[in-house]
Amino acid sequence: MPQQAAPPGPTTGLFVNPAAARRAGFEAVCGDQFARLDLADSAEAALATPDLPGVGLLVIDLDRFDPELDHAGLARLVAARAGAPTFVLCPFANARWLPALMACGPVEYAIAPLDGEALRAALAARLAAGPTPLAAPSPRERALDGLQALRARVRAALGEGEELAALAERLCQALCGWPGVAHAALFYLQPGGDLQLQAQHGERNLNLAKVLGRADRLLQSPLRHAFPGLLAAAANTIVLLDDLDKSGEPRLADALRGHGIKLVLALPIPSGGPGTARGSLCLLLREARLFSRDELDALAEIADLAAVALRIADMNREGEAMLVRVTHLSTLDALTGIANRRQGERLLEGEIKRARRYKVPMALIAFDIDRFKDVNDRYGHPVGDLVLRAVADAARKLVRASDVLVRSGGEEFQVIAPHTSAIDGLKMAEKLRSAIEVTAMPGVDRVTVSLGVAQLGEHESADSLTVRVNAALARAKRAGRNCVELAMG
Numbered sequence: 001m002p003q004q005a006a007p008p009g010p011t012t013g014l015f016v017n018p019a020a021a022r023r024a025g026f027e028a029v030c031g032d033q034f035a036r037l038d039l040a041d042s043a044e045a046a047l048a049t050p051d052l053p054g055v056g057l058l059v060i061d062l063d064r065f066d067p068e069l070d071h072a073g074l075a076r077l078v079a080a081r082a083g084a085p086t087f088v089l090c091p092f093a094n095a096r097w098l099p100a101l102m103a104c105g106p107v108e109y110a111i112a113p114l115d116g117e118a119l120r121a122a123l124a125a126r127l128a129a130g131p132t133p134l135a136a137p138s139p140r141e142r143a144l145d146g147l148q149a150l151r152a153r154v155r156a157a158l159g160e161g162e163e164l165a166a167l168a169e170r171l172c173q174a175l176c177g178w179p180g181v182a183h184a185a186l187f188y189l190q191p192g193g194d195l196q197l198q199a200q201h202g203e204r205n206l207n208l209a210k211v212l213g214r215a216d217r218l219l220q221s222p223l224r225h226a227f228p229g230l231l232a233a234a235a236n237t238i239v240l241l242d243d244l245d246k247s248g249e250p251r252l253a254d255a256l257r258g259h260g261i262k263l264v265l266a267l268p269i270p271s272g273g274p275g276t277a278r279g280s281l282c283l284l285l286r287e288a289r290l291f292s293r294d295e296l297d298a299l300a301e302i303a304d305l306a307a308v309a310l311r312i313a314d315m316n317r318e319g320e321a322m323l324v325r326v327t328h329l330s331t332l333d334a335l336t337g338i339a340n341r342r343q344g345e346r347l348l349e350g351e352i353k354r355a356r357r358y359k360v361p362m363a364l365i366a367f368d369i370d371r372f373k374d375v376n377d378r379y380g381h382p383v384g385d386l387v388l389r390a391v392a393d394a395a396r397k398l399v400r401a402s403d404v405l406v407r408s409g410g411e412e413f414q415v416i417a418p419h420t421s422a423i424d425g426l427k428m429a430e431k432l433r434s435a436i437e438v439t440a441m442p443g444v445d446r447v448t449v450s451l452g453v454a455q456l457g458e459h460e461s462a463d464s465l466t467v468r469v470n471a472a473l474a475r476a477k478r479a480g481r482n483c484v485e486l487a488m489g
């Protein structure tokens with residue numbers, strides 16, 4: 001015959017909280033659930049209780065305790081129970097206490113505040129569970145296997161690639177594979193302090209941007225104290241909301257309930273330094289449930305892994321942006337902003353190859369400011385610099401988008417002109433000459449240029465083309481300046 005389980009006998013209890021009103025309140029609501037209930041106002045006072053491990057249930061109400069000051073004392077208190085059960089009432093924004101207390105002994109918890117009836121029910125359930133707080137080995141093993149699988153999925157998701165948006169999306173997908181998780185989101189702090197909803201995955205109809213009213217500047221959102229994903233990032237702490245009404249935001253609670261969500265857990269993504277977190281991982285579950293220490297530890301480890309992977313993604317993003325900038329800058333002439341000599345040489349080689357492959361003409365124009373030494377000598381170098389810029393600007397306005405304007409030397413310029421014959425090159429050079437002659441020059445009456453034009457020969461190299469065009473330019477100088485000369489074939 002199966003044995004009928006006997007109802008739990010009355011047991012003794014010890015309730016710890018610094019506020020007299022809370023101690024009195026607990027005694028009034030739950031005192032009759034114990035054979036005897038002692039009250040203590042601090043961890044130290046509770047530690048002085050004779051035969052502490054013999055007390056049937058220790059109840060720690062974390063409200064009013066200070067995480068910094070009281071943590072060590074409460075951890076000692078749980079350890080002093082020598083394996084006897086402890087029940088913790090934990091405000092939803094104080095969930096970070098739980099893993100540390102769970103590390104010291106068998107701790108179960110309820111997320112506070114609870115009304116009188118809920119508190120009595122939670123306590124009765126705890127008392128009925130008896131002295132063995134851990135689940136039977138096989139469900140626990142199953143739970144550990146589940147965590148192992150979650151870790152593996154997250155590692156795979158994070159190992160796959162380095163691009164931030166894709167990484168965040170894959171991480172949310174992996175988290176949704178954990179039983180009970182309906183939706184997962186990643187909030188991430190952008191440079192400049194803007195917390196953004198970086199990625200979310202799960203319930204198709206659930207859009208957290210809608211629930212929160214926006215997807216960016218979330219640290220300024222009115223819900224930053226109520227929604228665990230925002231609170232975890234802002235306060236750098238684990239936040240567990242097991243009853244949506246405890247958020248104090250009825251609209252938020254209704255919106256989440258409307259999608260079948262009963263519990264929200266958020267973990268900070270550590271920044272590696274003091275202050276705010278880099279963001280948070282946020283899990284939305286369909287059932288309210290308790291989390292074991294193994295689970296909270298595993299989730300914290302996942303947040304650590306995410307922090308490293310996201311930091312690497314950030315660094316890659318910064319590195320790429322820097323590389324693009326440096327590469328771009330290294331191709332430009334600092335004074336005029338047009339291509340510098342090295343870039344000009346590279347582009348000329350490229351255009352010559354293209355012209356040869358597609359059997360199309362190509363011209364090179366070289367021009368040089370006339371008597372520029374006099375400008376410097378008479379008006380000074382700064383004015384000379386302004387003139388150089390003005391000449392470059394005037395030329396830039398004239399050339400086609402496919403042409404490349406190059407500062408090839410001090411006061412020497414080139415135009416690499418694809419699809420351009422000698423005749424067209426001459427026309428273009430003449431346009432440049434006349435435009436520069438009439439361009440207003442800052443601080444100087446008038447500036448002219450001399451120009452040489454050469455069309456690429458059939459088997460000609462870049463060096464040979466450059467030598468020929470410079471010879472044509474030298475002839476233009478000898479011919480009296482402010483004129484154009486065509487290079488010899």
Ligand SMILES: Nc1nc2c(ncn2[C@@H]2O[C@H](COP(=O)(O)OP(=O)(O)OP(=O)(O)O)[C@@H](O)[C@H]2O)c(=O)[nH]1
Nearest residue numbers: 368369370371372373374376381384385410411477
């Ligand atoms: N202000 C300024 N002057 C420069 C720069 N680069 C070269 N120069 C000057 O350009 C002048 C070039 O003089 P020259 O090569 O004698 O030629 P030029 O006076 O233009 O005479 P022609 O070319 O024969 O008409 C020199 O005085 C250089 O110092 C620059 O970046 N800024």
